[in-house]
Amino acid sequence: MAIDYLPLLILVIIAIGFGAIAVIGPSLLGPSRQNKQKLEPYESGMIPFADARRRFPIKYYMVAMLFLLFDIEVLFLYPWAVTLRELRWQAFAPMGFFLILLVFGFLYEWKKGALRWED
Amino acid sequence: MQQEWLWSDSLINLFTGLGMPKFLAIGLAYGLGAFILANVGLILTLALIWIMRKVLSRIQDRIGPNRVGRYGLFQTVADAMKLLSKEVIRPAHSDMITYDLAPVFSVFGVIMILAVIPFAPGLIGVDLNIGVLYLVALGSVGIMADLMAGWSSNNKYALLAGFRVVAQLLSYEIPMVLSMLAPVLLLGTMRMGEISAAQGLHVLGLNLGFGWLVFLMPGAFLIFFISALAESEQTPFDLLEAESELISGFHIEYSGMKFAMFFLAQFINTFFLGAIAVTLFLGGWQGPFVDNLPAPFSQILGLIYFNIKTFAVYIAIVWIKGTFPRIRVDQMMSFAWKVLVPLVLSLILWEMIALKLPGGAVIQYGAVLVGNLVVIGVVLNILGNHFKREQVRSKRAFEPKTLIGTMRPAPTAETAAAGD
Numbered sequence: 001m002a003i004d005y006l007p008l009l010i011l012v013i014i015a016i017g018f019g020a021i022a023v024i025g026p027s028l029l030g031p032s033r034q035n036k037q038k039l040e041p042y043e044s045g046m047i048p049f050a051d052a053r054r055r056f057p058i059k060y061y062m063v064a065m066l067f068l069l070f071d072i073e074v075l076f077l078y079p080w081a082v083t084l085r086e087l088r089w090q091a092f093a094p095m096g097f098f099l100i101l102l103v104f105g106f107l108y109e110w111k112k113g114a115l116r117w118e119d
Numbered sequence: 120m121q122q123e124w125l126w127s128d129s130l131i132n133l134f135t136g137l138g139m140p141k142f143l144a145i146g147l148a149y150g151l152g153a154f155i156l157a158n159v160g161l162i163l164t165l166a167l168i169w170i171m172r173k174v175l176s177r178i179q180d181r182i183g184p185n186r187v188g189r190y191g192l193f194q195t196v197a198d199a200m201k202l203l204s205k206e207v208i209r210p211a212h213s214d215m216i217t218y219d220l221a222p223v224f225s226v227f228g229v230i231m232i233l234a235v236i237p238f239a240p241g242l243i244g245v246d247l248n249i250g251v252l253y254l255v256a257l258g259s260v261g262i263m264a265d266l267m268a269g270w271s272s273n274n275k276y277a278l279l280a281g282f283r284v285v286a287q288l289l290s291y292e293i294p295m296v297l298s299m300l301a302p303v304l305l306l307g308t309m310r311m312g313e314i315s316a317a318q319g320l321h322v323l324g325l326n327l328g329f330g331w332l333v334f335l336m337p338g339a340f341l342i343f344f345i346s347a348l349a350e351s352e353q354t355p356f357d358l359l360e361a362e363s364e365l366i367s368g369f370h371i372e373y374s375g376m377k378f379a380m381f382f383l384a385q386f387i388n389t390f391f392l393g394a395i396a397v398t399l400f401l402g403g404w405q406g407p408f409v410d411n412l413p414a415p416f417s418q419i420l421g422l423i424y425f426n427i428k429t430f431a432v433y434i435a436i437v438w439i440k441g442t443f444p445r446i447r448v449d450q451m452m453s454f455a456w457k458v459l460v461p462l463v464l465s466l467i468l469w470e471m472i473a474l475k476l477p478g479g480a481v482i483q484y485g486a487v488l489v490g491n492l493v494v495i496g497v498v499l500n501i502l503g504n505h506f507k508r509e510q511v512r513s514k515r516a517f518e519p520k521t522l523i524g525t526m527r528p529a530p531t532a533e534t535a536a537a538g539d
Contacts, residue, residue: 003145007127007245008234010153015230018157019223019380026376027207039211041274042371051212052275060285063452067289070460074296077467078252081304084474092475099468106460115456117449 062114073102124241124414127152156233156244160387165195167386170430171437178441205375210273213372217271221264222373222380228260229387236394237312239404239421246312251303254395255296258350261388262288265359268381269369280368283358287349287451291356294459295346297467301339302332302399304470305487315403319410328405328424335487336470338494340400342463345498347396349455351389353436355443358451393432394425401428450505458501466494 041048080087080095109115127148134144169184169192176183184191209218234244235253247253262284269281303309306317320330333340349356360368370381397403404421412420446454473486 004245004247006145007149007153008231008247010150011157011231011234011244012227014153014157015227016223018161018230019226022226022376022380023219023223026203026205030204030206030375032206034206034208036211038208041210041212041272042366043275044366052273052278053270054278056282056285060282063286063289066456067293070293071296074255074293074300075252077300078249078255078303078309081300082307082309084304084471085307089475092471096468096471099464099471103464103468106464110457115453117452 059117066109066114069102069105073098124418126242152244153234157230160230160233161383163390164383164386165199167390167433168195168198168382170434171386171440174434174437175441178438199379202375202379208374210372213273214271217267218372219377221268221271222377222384223264224260224267225264225384226380228257228264229384229391231257231260232388232391232395235311236391237315237398237403238425239418240316240410241312242418242422243312246310249309250311250314251299251309251399255299258292258296261384262292264384265369268373272369272372274372276365276367277369277371280359280365280371283365283448284369286448287356287358287455288352290452290455291346291349291459294342294455294463295350297460297463298339298343298346299395299399300467301336301470304467304474305332305335311398311403315398315405318402318405324411326405326408326410328402328407328409331400331402331405333400333402335484336400336491338466338491338498339463340396341495341498342459342466343396343400346455346459347392348436348439349451351392351436352385353389354440355446356451357440357445358448389436390429390433393436394429396432397425397428401432458498462494462497466490 041052076098077095080091084092130148130151131141131144134147135141139147172194173183173191184194187193187197209215232254235247235250237243237246265284265288266281269277269279269284272278302314306314308314308317318328318330318332320327352359359365360370365371370378373381404425406420406424409421409424410417469490470487473490474483476483476486
Protein backbone atom coordinates (compact mmCIF):
# COMPACT_ATOMS: atom_id res chain seq x y z
CA MET A 1 0.00 0.00 0.00
CA ALA A 2 2.71 2.45 1.01
CA ILE A 3 4.47 1.84 -2.32
CA ASP A 4 1.41 3.44 -3.98
CA TYR A 5 2.45 6.76 -2.55
CA LEU A 6 6.05 6.60 -3.80
CA PRO A 7 5.23 8.17 -7.21
CA LEU A 8 3.38 10.93 -5.36
CA LEU A 9 6.46 11.63 -3.25
CA ILE A 10 8.62 11.80 -6.39
CA LEU A 11 6.08 14.11 -8.03
CA VAL A 12 6.12 16.35 -4.93
CA ILE A 13 9.90 16.61 -5.19
CA ILE A 14 9.75 17.39 -8.92
CA ALA A 15 6.97 19.98 -8.51
CA ILE A 16 8.70 21.80 -5.67
CA GLY A 17 12.04 21.49 -7.45
CA PHE A 18 10.62 23.07 -10.59
CA GLY A 19 9.11 25.86 -8.51
CA ALA A 20 12.36 26.47 -6.65
CA ILE A 21 14.40 26.57 -9.86
CA ALA A 22 11.93 28.92 -11.51
CA VAL A 23 12.01 31.27 -8.53
CA ILE A 24 15.76 31.19 -7.87
CA GLY A 25 17.02 30.78 -11.45
CA PRO A 26 16.09 34.15 -12.95
CA SER A 27 17.71 36.02 -10.06
CA LEU A 28 21.01 34.46 -11.17
CA LEU A 29 20.36 34.86 -14.90
CA GLY A 30 18.57 38.15 -15.33
CA PRO A 31 19.90 41.68 -15.08
CA SER A 32 19.61 43.56 -11.81
CA ARG A 33 19.39 47.33 -12.01
CA GLN A 34 17.04 48.35 -9.26
CA ASN A 35 16.06 51.74 -7.98
CA LYS A 36 13.56 53.10 -5.52
CA GLN A 37 10.87 53.91 -8.07
CA LYS A 38 11.05 50.46 -9.60
CA LEU A 39 10.44 48.76 -6.26
CA GLU A 40 7.38 50.79 -5.33
CA PRO A 41 4.05 48.97 -5.35
CA TYR A 42 2.01 49.60 -8.49
CA GLU A 43 -0.97 51.86 -7.99
CA SER A 44 -1.91 52.87 -11.51
CA GLY A 45 0.71 55.61 -11.58
CA MET A 46 -0.33 57.31 -8.35
CA ILE A 47 2.24 57.73 -5.61
CA PRO A 48 1.50 54.90 -3.16
CA PHE A 49 0.53 55.94 0.35
CA ALA A 50 0.19 54.00 3.60
CA ASP A 51 0.61 50.30 4.13
CA ALA A 52 -1.53 48.06 1.96
CA ARG A 53 -2.17 45.47 4.63
CA ARG A 54 -5.54 46.11 6.16
CA ARG A 55 -7.84 43.98 8.18
CA PHE A 56 -10.23 41.76 6.29
CA PRO A 57 -13.88 42.85 6.49
CA ILE A 58 -15.93 40.56 8.72
CA LYS A 59 -18.01 39.12 5.88
CA TYR A 60 -15.00 37.27 4.49
CA TYR A 61 -14.52 35.53 7.83
CA MET A 62 -18.16 34.47 7.71
CA VAL A 63 -17.63 32.90 4.30
CA ALA A 64 -14.47 31.16 5.46
CA MET A 65 -16.23 29.73 8.52
CA LEU A 66 -19.14 28.50 6.43
CA PHE A 67 -16.63 26.90 4.09
CA LEU A 68 -14.92 25.14 6.98
CA LEU A 69 -18.24 23.78 8.18
CA PHE A 70 -19.15 22.37 4.79
CA ASP A 71 -15.65 21.12 4.07
CA ILE A 72 -15.58 19.09 7.26
CA GLU A 73 -18.98 17.72 6.39
CA VAL A 74 -17.61 16.66 3.01
CA LEU A 75 -14.68 15.00 4.72
CA PHE A 76 -17.12 12.90 6.73
CA LEU A 77 -19.29 12.28 3.72
CA TYR A 78 -16.72 10.87 1.29
CA PRO A 79 -15.65 7.69 3.14
CA TRP A 80 -19.25 7.10 4.04
CA ALA A 81 -20.38 7.58 0.42
CA VAL A 82 -18.02 4.85 -0.80
CA THR A 83 -19.76 2.26 1.34
CA LEU A 84 -23.31 3.58 0.80
CA ARG A 85 -24.51 0.51 -1.10
CA GLU A 86 -23.52 -1.93 1.66
CA LEU A 87 -24.74 0.23 4.54
CA ARG A 88 -27.74 -0.83 6.58
CA TRP A 89 -30.32 1.67 7.71
CA GLN A 90 -28.66 1.93 11.13
CA ALA A 91 -25.59 3.45 9.45
CA PHE A 92 -27.59 5.38 6.91
CA ALA A 93 -29.86 7.20 9.33
CA PRO A 94 -27.18 9.02 11.39
CA MET A 95 -25.60 10.58 8.29
CA GLY A 96 -29.03 11.59 7.04
CA PHE A 97 -29.70 13.18 10.41
CA PHE A 98 -26.31 14.96 10.31
CA LEU A 99 -27.01 16.30 6.83
CA ILE A 100 -30.49 17.50 7.76
CA LEU A 101 -29.03 19.22 10.83
CA LEU A 102 -26.51 20.93 8.54
CA VAL A 103 -29.25 21.99 6.13
CA PHE A 104 -31.24 23.54 8.99
CA GLY A 105 -28.13 25.33 10.22
CA PHE A 106 -27.56 26.62 6.72
CA LEU A 107 -31.16 27.83 6.45
CA TYR A 108 -30.82 29.57 9.82
CA GLU A 109 -27.68 31.32 8.64
CA TRP A 110 -29.41 32.34 5.42
CA LYS A 111 -32.39 33.79 7.33
CA LYS A 112 -30.03 35.58 9.72
CA GLY A 113 -28.54 37.37 6.72
CA ALA A 114 -25.02 35.99 6.91
CA LEU A 115 -25.10 35.38 3.17
CA ARG A 116 -26.14 38.92 2.31
CA TRP A 117 -23.21 40.43 0.50
CA GLU A 118 -24.19 44.04 -0.14
CA ASP A 119 -24.39 46.02 3.09
CA MET B 120 -11.80 -5.65 -19.28
CA GLN B 121 -8.94 -7.84 -20.42
CA GLN B 122 -5.86 -8.36 -18.28
CA GLU B 123 -4.91 -5.33 -16.21
CA TRP B 124 -2.12 -3.45 -17.93
CA LEU B 125 -0.32 -0.84 -15.81
CA TRP B 126 2.43 1.44 -17.06
CA SER B 127 4.50 1.09 -13.90
CA ASP B 128 4.44 -2.73 -13.97
CA SER B 129 5.64 -2.91 -17.56
CA LEU B 130 8.39 -0.35 -16.91
CA ILE B 131 9.54 -2.20 -13.78
CA ASN B 132 9.56 -5.46 -15.74
CA LEU B 133 11.62 -3.79 -18.46
CA PHE B 134 14.20 -2.50 -15.96
CA THR B 135 14.48 -5.75 -14.00
CA GLY B 136 14.86 -7.50 -17.36
CA LEU B 137 17.91 -5.32 -17.96
CA GLY B 138 19.42 -6.79 -14.81
CA MET B 139 18.60 -4.10 -12.26
CA PRO B 140 17.81 -4.87 -8.64
CA LYS B 141 14.10 -4.65 -7.83
CA PHE B 142 14.10 -1.56 -5.62
CA LEU B 143 16.19 0.41 -8.13
CA ALA B 144 13.88 -0.60 -10.95
CA ILE B 145 10.81 0.54 -9.00
CA GLY B 146 12.43 3.83 -8.06
CA LEU B 147 13.63 4.50 -11.60
CA ALA B 148 10.27 3.59 -13.17
CA TYR B 149 8.29 5.82 -10.82
CA GLY B 150 10.85 8.60 -11.12
CA LEU B 151 10.70 8.48 -14.90
CA GLY B 152 6.91 8.39 -14.84
CA ALA B 153 6.67 11.35 -12.49
CA PHE B 154 9.21 13.30 -14.56
CA ILE B 155 7.31 12.68 -17.81
CA LEU B 156 4.01 13.53 -16.10
CA ALA B 157 5.31 16.85 -14.75
CA ASN B 158 6.72 17.73 -18.17
CA VAL B 159 3.44 16.86 -19.87
CA GLY B 160 1.83 19.47 -17.64
CA LEU B 161 4.42 22.13 -18.38
CA ILE B 162 4.59 21.58 -22.14
CA LEU B 163 0.83 21.30 -22.40
CA THR B 164 0.56 24.86 -21.10
CA LEU B 165 2.32 26.19 -24.18
CA ALA B 166 -0.34 24.55 -26.35
CA LEU B 167 -3.17 25.66 -24.07
CA ILE B 168 -2.12 29.32 -24.16
CA TRP B 169 -1.78 29.18 -27.94
CA ILE B 170 -5.24 27.62 -28.30
CA MET B 171 -6.82 30.19 -26.01
CA ARG B 172 -5.22 33.12 -27.83
CA LYS B 173 -6.17 31.75 -31.25
CA VAL B 174 -9.77 30.92 -30.35
CA LEU B 175 -10.32 34.19 -28.48
CA SER B 176 -8.93 36.22 -31.35
CA ARG B 177 -11.16 34.39 -33.84
CA ILE B 178 -14.16 35.15 -31.62
CA GLN B 179 -13.11 38.80 -31.56
CA ASP B 180 -12.56 38.88 -35.34
CA ARG B 181 -8.78 39.09 -35.10
CA ILE B 182 -6.05 36.79 -36.43
CA GLY B 183 -4.14 36.28 -33.21
CA PRO B 184 -0.46 35.31 -32.92
CA ASN B 185 0.89 34.50 -36.41
CA ARG B 186 4.49 35.73 -36.52
CA VAL B 187 6.63 33.32 -34.51
CA GLY B 188 6.62 29.97 -36.24
CA ARG B 189 3.85 28.62 -38.46
CA TYR B 190 0.43 29.91 -37.28
CA GLY B 191 2.22 31.56 -34.37
CA LEU B 192 2.77 28.17 -32.77
CA PHE B 193 6.00 29.23 -31.08
CA GLN B 194 4.67 32.52 -29.75
CA THR B 195 4.27 31.09 -26.24
CA VAL B 196 7.80 29.64 -26.34
CA ALA B 197 9.14 33.08 -27.20
CA ASP B 198 7.08 34.62 -24.41
CA ALA B 199 8.37 32.07 -21.92
CA MET B 200 11.97 32.83 -22.97
CA LYS B 201 11.36 36.52 -22.48
CA LEU B 202 9.83 36.01 -19.04
CA LEU B 203 12.72 33.77 -18.03
CA SER B 204 15.30 36.48 -18.73
CA LYS B 205 13.46 39.27 -16.93
CA GLU B 206 14.84 41.17 -14.00
CA VAL B 207 13.72 39.94 -10.58
CA ILE B 208 11.77 42.62 -8.75
CA ARG B 209 10.37 42.28 -5.27
CA PRO B 210 8.27 45.28 -4.28
CA ALA B 211 9.44 47.22 -1.25
CA HIS B 212 7.92 46.21 2.09
CA SER B 213 6.58 42.97 0.66
CA ASP B 214 6.73 39.86 2.79
CA MET B 215 9.69 38.27 1.02
CA ILE B 216 9.31 34.61 2.01
CA THR B 217 5.56 34.45 1.45
CA TYR B 218 5.98 36.44 -1.74
CA ASP B 219 8.46 33.93 -3.16
CA LEU B 220 6.63 30.86 -1.90
CA ALA B 221 3.23 31.75 -3.39
CA PRO B 222 4.05 30.89 -7.05
CA VAL B 223 5.76 27.67 -5.95
CA PHE B 224 2.63 26.56 -4.09
CA SER B 225 0.47 27.61 -7.00
CA VAL B 226 2.33 25.40 -9.47
CA PHE B 227 2.68 22.61 -6.91
CA GLY B 228 -1.09 22.48 -6.43
CA VAL B 229 -1.82 21.95 -10.10
CA ILE B 230 1.04 19.62 -10.98
CA MET B 231 -0.04 17.28 -8.19
CA ILE B 232 -3.49 16.98 -9.79
CA LEU B 233 -1.79 15.16 -12.68
CA ALA B 234 -0.98 12.19 -10.49
CA VAL B 235 -4.53 10.82 -10.33
CA ILE B 236 -5.83 11.63 -13.82
CA PRO B 237 -6.43 8.40 -15.79
CA PHE B 238 -5.32 9.21 -19.33
CA ALA B 239 -5.96 5.73 -20.71
CA PRO B 240 -6.65 2.28 -19.30
CA GLY B 241 -3.70 1.56 -16.99
CA LEU B 242 -2.10 4.90 -17.81
CA ILE B 243 -2.57 6.73 -14.52
CA GLY B 244 0.11 8.15 -12.22
CA VAL B 245 -1.21 6.47 -9.11
CA ASP B 246 -4.67 4.96 -8.85
CA LEU B 247 -5.11 6.15 -5.27
CA ASN B 248 -7.92 4.55 -3.32
CA ILE B 249 -8.81 8.06 -2.13
CA GLY B 250 -8.44 9.66 -5.58
CA VAL B 251 -11.39 12.04 -5.47
CA LEU B 252 -10.68 13.08 -1.87
CA TYR B 253 -7.07 13.78 -2.91
CA LEU B 254 -8.36 16.19 -5.56
CA VAL B 255 -10.55 17.92 -2.98
CA ALA B 256 -7.53 18.35 -0.71
CA LEU B 257 -5.39 19.75 -3.53
CA GLY B 258 -8.06 22.29 -4.40
CA SER B 259 -7.21 24.18 -1.23
CA VAL B 260 -3.49 24.50 -2.03
CA GLY B 261 -4.18 26.76 -5.00
CA ILE B 262 -6.50 28.95 -2.93
CA MET B 263 -3.83 29.31 -0.27
CA ALA B 264 -1.24 30.29 -2.90
CA ASP B 265 -3.49 33.00 -4.32
CA LEU B 266 -4.22 34.35 -0.85
CA MET B 267 -0.51 34.34 0.02
CA ALA B 268 0.28 36.29 -3.15
CA GLY B 269 -2.47 38.81 -2.45
CA TRP B 270 -1.41 39.39 1.13
CA SER B 271 2.35 39.49 0.74
CA SER B 272 2.58 41.86 -2.23
CA ASN B 273 1.95 45.01 -0.17
CA ASN B 274 -0.31 46.27 -2.91
CA LYS B 275 -3.89 47.42 -2.43
CA TYR B 276 -5.18 45.84 -5.63
CA ALA B 277 -3.53 42.57 -4.71
CA LEU B 278 -5.07 42.66 -1.25
CA LEU B 279 -8.55 43.32 -2.68
CA ALA B 280 -8.03 40.35 -4.98
CA GLY B 281 -6.96 38.35 -1.93
CA PHE B 282 -10.33 39.18 -0.32
CA ARG B 283 -12.07 38.00 -3.43
CA VAL B 284 -10.05 34.78 -3.49
CA VAL B 285 -11.53 33.94 -0.10
CA ALA B 286 -15.00 34.89 -1.24
CA GLN B 287 -15.04 33.23 -4.64
CA LEU B 288 -12.77 30.21 -4.52
CA LEU B 289 -13.93 29.08 -1.08
CA SER B 290 -17.59 29.55 -1.99
CA TYR B 291 -17.41 27.60 -5.22
CA GLU B 292 -15.30 24.86 -3.65
CA ILE B 293 -18.41 23.66 -1.79
CA PRO B 294 -20.71 22.99 -4.78
CA MET B 295 -17.77 21.55 -6.73
CA VAL B 296 -16.81 19.12 -4.00
CA LEU B 297 -20.41 18.09 -3.35
CA SER B 298 -21.10 17.52 -7.05
CA MET B 299 -17.97 15.35 -7.24
CA LEU B 300 -19.62 13.27 -4.54
CA ALA B 301 -22.44 12.26 -6.91
CA PRO B 302 -20.38 9.77 -9.00
CA VAL B 303 -18.70 8.48 -5.82
CA LEU B 304 -22.09 7.76 -4.26
CA LEU B 305 -23.25 5.95 -7.37
CA LEU B 306 -20.15 3.87 -8.08
CA GLY B 307 -18.99 3.34 -4.50
CA THR B 308 -15.33 4.06 -5.29
CA MET B 309 -12.99 7.03 -5.10
CA ARG B 310 -10.43 5.54 -7.50
CA MET B 311 -10.30 7.70 -10.63
CA GLY B 312 -9.30 4.69 -12.73
CA GLU B 313 -12.28 2.65 -11.57
CA ILE B 314 -14.66 5.57 -12.12
CA SER B 315 -13.44 5.77 -15.73
CA ALA B 316 -13.62 2.03 -16.22
CA ALA B 317 -17.18 1.89 -14.87
CA GLN B 318 -18.50 4.20 -17.58
CA GLY B 319 -18.30 1.73 -20.45
CA LEU B 320 -21.26 0.22 -22.22
CA HIS B 321 -20.77 -3.45 -22.91
CA VAL B 322 -22.89 -4.91 -25.70
CA LEU B 323 -22.19 -8.48 -26.85
CA GLY B 324 -18.66 -8.37 -25.44
CA LEU B 325 -17.83 -5.15 -27.26
CA ASN B 326 -17.31 -1.94 -25.31
CA LEU B 327 -19.19 0.88 -27.01
CA GLY B 328 -17.98 3.21 -24.27
CA PHE B 329 -21.07 5.37 -23.93
CA GLY B 330 -22.13 4.68 -20.36
CA TRP B 331 -21.10 8.20 -19.42
CA LEU B 332 -22.38 9.42 -16.09
CA VAL B 333 -23.47 12.71 -17.62
CA PHE B 334 -26.44 10.89 -19.13
CA LEU B 335 -27.49 9.76 -15.66
CA MET B 336 -26.58 12.84 -13.66
CA PRO B 337 -26.61 15.90 -15.93
CA GLY B 338 -27.51 18.13 -12.98
CA ALA B 339 -24.39 17.23 -11.04
CA PHE B 340 -22.31 17.74 -14.19
CA LEU B 341 -23.79 21.20 -14.80
CA ILE B 342 -23.10 22.27 -11.21
CA PHE B 343 -19.58 20.83 -11.39
CA PHE B 344 -18.91 22.65 -14.65
CA ILE B 345 -20.12 26.02 -13.34
CA SER B 346 -18.09 25.68 -10.15
CA ALA B 347 -15.05 24.52 -12.11
CA LEU B 348 -15.33 27.69 -14.22
CA ALA B 349 -15.29 29.71 -11.00
CA GLU B 350 -12.42 27.68 -9.55
CA SER B 351 -10.30 28.14 -12.65
CA GLU B 352 -10.84 31.90 -12.49
CA GLN B 353 -12.16 32.16 -16.02
CA THR B 354 -14.79 34.58 -17.31
CA PRO B 355 -17.61 35.04 -16.21
CA PHE B 356 -15.95 34.40 -12.85
CA ASP B 357 -12.67 36.24 -13.43
CA LEU B 358 -13.33 38.63 -10.56
CA LEU B 359 -9.96 37.76 -9.09
CA GLU B 360 -8.05 39.39 -11.88
CA ALA B 361 -10.74 41.69 -13.28
CA GLU B 362 -8.47 43.82 -15.47
CA SER B 363 -10.80 46.80 -15.38
CA GLU B 364 -11.17 46.80 -11.59
CA LEU B 365 -8.11 45.24 -10.00
CA ILE B 366 -5.65 45.63 -12.92
CA SER B 367 -4.65 41.98 -12.70
CA GLY B 368 -5.50 40.94 -9.19
CA PHE B 369 -3.34 38.99 -6.81
CA HIS B 370 -0.39 38.62 -9.18
CA ILE B 371 -0.13 42.32 -10.00
CA GLU B 372 3.29 42.69 -8.32
CA TYR B 373 4.73 39.55 -9.89
CA SER B 374 6.91 39.77 -12.96
CA GLY B 375 9.16 37.49 -14.92
CA MET B 376 9.20 33.83 -14.09
CA LYS B 377 7.03 34.16 -10.97
CA PHE B 378 4.26 35.71 -13.02
CA ALA B 379 4.74 32.96 -15.58
CA MET B 380 4.20 30.38 -12.84
CA PHE B 381 0.86 31.88 -11.81
CA PHE B 382 -0.12 32.03 -15.45
CA LEU B 383 0.94 28.43 -16.00
CA ALA B 384 -0.90 27.28 -12.88
CA GLN B 385 -4.09 28.95 -14.04
CA PHE B 386 -3.97 27.34 -17.48
CA ILE B 387 -3.11 23.85 -16.25
CA ASN B 388 -5.77 24.23 -13.58
CA THR B 389 -8.39 25.09 -16.20
CA PHE B 390 -7.35 22.16 -18.34
CA PHE B 391 -7.26 19.65 -15.51
CA LEU B 392 -10.56 20.74 -14.05
CA GLY B 393 -11.81 19.91 -17.54
CA ALA B 394 -9.97 16.58 -17.30
CA ILE B 395 -11.61 15.86 -13.94
CA ALA B 396 -15.00 16.70 -15.44
CA VAL B 397 -14.22 14.31 -18.29
CA THR B 398 -13.12 11.56 -15.92
CA LEU B 399 -16.03 11.84 -13.53
CA PHE B 400 -18.88 12.62 -15.89
CA LEU B 401 -17.88 12.30 -19.56
CA GLY B 402 -16.51 8.78 -19.44
CA GLY B 403 -12.78 9.49 -19.16
CA TRP B 404 -10.95 7.41 -21.77
CA GLN B 405 -14.11 5.49 -22.68
CA GLY B 406 -15.04 5.40 -26.33
CA PRO B 407 -16.03 2.82 -28.90
CA PHE B 408 -13.92 -0.38 -28.72
CA VAL B 409 -11.43 1.15 -26.33
CA ASP B 410 -10.64 -1.98 -24.32
CA ASN B 411 -11.26 -4.62 -26.98
CA LEU B 412 -7.80 -4.18 -28.48
CA PRO B 413 -4.43 -5.63 -27.45
CA ALA B 414 -2.44 -3.67 -24.88
CA PRO B 415 -0.64 -0.81 -26.62
CA PHE B 416 -3.42 -0.02 -29.12
CA SER B 417 -6.14 0.13 -26.52
CA GLN B 418 -4.05 2.62 -24.52
CA ILE B 419 -3.40 4.78 -27.58
CA LEU B 420 -7.09 4.78 -28.46
CA GLY B 421 -8.00 5.66 -24.88
CA LEU B 422 -5.49 8.50 -24.87
CA ILE B 423 -6.97 9.84 -28.10
CA TYR B 424 -10.54 9.73 -26.75
CA PHE B 425 -9.46 11.33 -23.47
CA ASN B 426 -7.66 14.17 -25.24
CA ILE B 427 -10.51 14.81 -27.67
CA LYS B 428 -12.97 15.14 -24.79
CA THR B 429 -10.71 17.22 -22.57
CA PHE B 430 -9.77 19.63 -25.35
CA ALA B 431 -13.45 19.92 -26.25
CA VAL B 432 -14.23 20.94 -22.66
CA TYR B 433 -11.28 23.35 -22.70
CA ILE B 434 -12.43 24.97 -25.94
CA ALA B 435 -15.94 25.26 -24.49
CA ILE B 436 -14.42 27.12 -21.52
CA VAL B 437 -12.55 29.43 -23.91
CA TRP B 438 -15.76 29.95 -25.87
CA ILE B 439 -17.55 30.97 -22.66
CA LYS B 440 -14.62 33.26 -21.85
CA GLY B 441 -14.99 34.97 -25.19
CA THR B 442 -18.75 35.32 -24.95
CA PHE B 443 -19.93 36.18 -21.44
CA PRO B 444 -19.43 39.43 -19.53
CA ARG B 445 -18.05 39.38 -16.00
CA ILE B 446 -20.60 39.09 -13.20
CA ARG B 447 -20.74 41.30 -10.11
CA VAL B 448 -19.33 40.21 -6.76
CA ASP B 449 -22.70 40.07 -5.01
CA GLN B 450 -24.21 38.11 -7.93
CA MET B 451 -21.28 35.70 -7.76
CA MET B 452 -21.71 35.15 -4.02
CA SER B 453 -25.46 34.76 -4.02
CA PHE B 454 -25.30 32.39 -6.99
CA ALA B 455 -22.92 30.15 -5.08
CA TRP B 456 -24.62 30.15 -1.70
CA LYS B 457 -28.27 30.66 -2.57
CA VAL B 458 -28.51 28.64 -5.80
CA LEU B 459 -25.73 26.10 -6.18
CA VAL B 460 -25.22 25.00 -2.57
CA PRO B 461 -28.90 24.35 -1.74
CA LEU B 462 -29.39 22.63 -5.09
CA VAL B 463 -26.39 20.38 -4.81
CA LEU B 464 -27.16 19.56 -1.16
CA SER B 465 -30.69 18.50 -2.01
CA LEU B 466 -29.36 16.60 -5.03
CA ILE B 467 -26.95 14.63 -2.84
CA LEU B 468 -29.66 13.97 -0.22
CA TRP B 469 -32.01 12.81 -2.96
CA GLU B 470 -29.39 10.58 -4.53
CA MET B 471 -28.60 9.00 -1.17
CA ILE B 472 -32.25 8.08 -0.69
CA ALA B 473 -32.70 7.07 -4.33
CA LEU B 474 -29.80 4.62 -4.20
CA LYS B 475 -31.32 2.93 -1.14
CA LEU B 476 -34.74 2.51 -2.78
CA PRO B 477 -35.95 -1.07 -3.05
CA GLY B 478 -36.77 -2.44 -6.48
CA GLY B 479 -33.47 -2.78 -8.30
CA ALA B 480 -31.25 -0.64 -10.49
CA VAL B 481 -33.91 0.64 -12.89
CA ILE B 482 -35.95 2.38 -10.19
CA GLN B 483 -32.86 3.67 -8.39
CA TYR B 484 -31.22 5.09 -11.51
CA GLY B 485 -34.54 6.46 -12.70
CA ALA B 486 -34.95 8.33 -9.43
CA VAL B 487 -31.41 9.74 -9.73
CA LEU B 488 -32.10 10.87 -13.28
CA VAL B 489 -35.38 12.56 -12.31
CA GLY B 490 -33.65 14.43 -9.48
CA ASN B 491 -30.92 15.62 -11.84
CA LEU B 492 -33.40 16.78 -14.46
CA VAL B 493 -35.22 18.83 -11.81
CA VAL B 494 -31.91 20.43 -10.80
CA ILE B 495 -31.07 21.22 -14.45
CA GLY B 496 -34.50 22.79 -14.88
CA VAL B 497 -34.10 24.99 -11.79
CA VAL B 498 -30.57 26.15 -12.71
CA LEU B 499 -31.49 26.95 -16.33
CA ASN B 500 -34.66 28.72 -15.18
CA ILE B 501 -32.74 30.93 -12.74
CA LEU B 502 -30.05 31.73 -15.34
CA GLY B 503 -32.67 32.41 -18.01
CA ASN B 504 -34.57 34.80 -15.73
CA HIS B 505 -31.33 36.56 -14.89
CA PHE B 506 -30.36 37.06 -18.53
CA LYS B 507 -33.87 38.20 -19.43
CA ARG B 508 -33.76 40.79 -16.63
CA GLU B 509 -30.36 42.00 -17.75
CA GLN B 510 -31.55 42.24 -21.35
CA VAL B 511 -34.55 44.32 -20.38
CA ARG B 512 -32.34 46.58 -18.29
CA SER B 513 -29.73 47.11 -20.96
CA LYS B 514 -32.42 47.73 -23.58
CA ARG B 515 -34.00 50.32 -21.35
CA ALA B 516 -30.66 51.99 -20.76
CA PHE B 517 -30.09 52.46 -24.48
CA GLU B 518 -33.56 53.56 -25.51
CA PRO B 519 -33.32 57.09 -26.89
CA LYS B 520 -36.50 58.18 -25.09
CA THR B 521 -35.22 57.31 -21.64
CA LEU B 522 -31.85 58.76 -22.48
CA ILE B 523 -33.46 62.08 -23.17
CA GLY B 524 -35.63 61.63 -20.09
CA THR B 525 -32.63 61.17 -17.84
CA MET B 526 -30.71 64.10 -19.31
CA ARG B 527 -30.28 66.97 -16.97
CA PRO B 528 -32.05 70.20 -17.85
CA ALA B 529 -29.85 73.04 -18.98
CA PRO B 530 -28.59 74.98 -15.93
CA THR B 531 -30.67 77.97 -15.11
CA ALA B 532 -29.27 81.01 -13.36
CA GLU B 533 -30.34 79.63 -9.96
CA THR B 534 -28.77 76.17 -10.26
CA ALA B 535 -25.60 77.56 -11.74
CA ALA B 536 -25.28 79.91 -8.79
CA ALA B 537 -25.92 77.07 -6.33
CA GLY B 538 -23.06 75.18 -7.92
CA ASP B 539 -25.49 72.32 -8.79
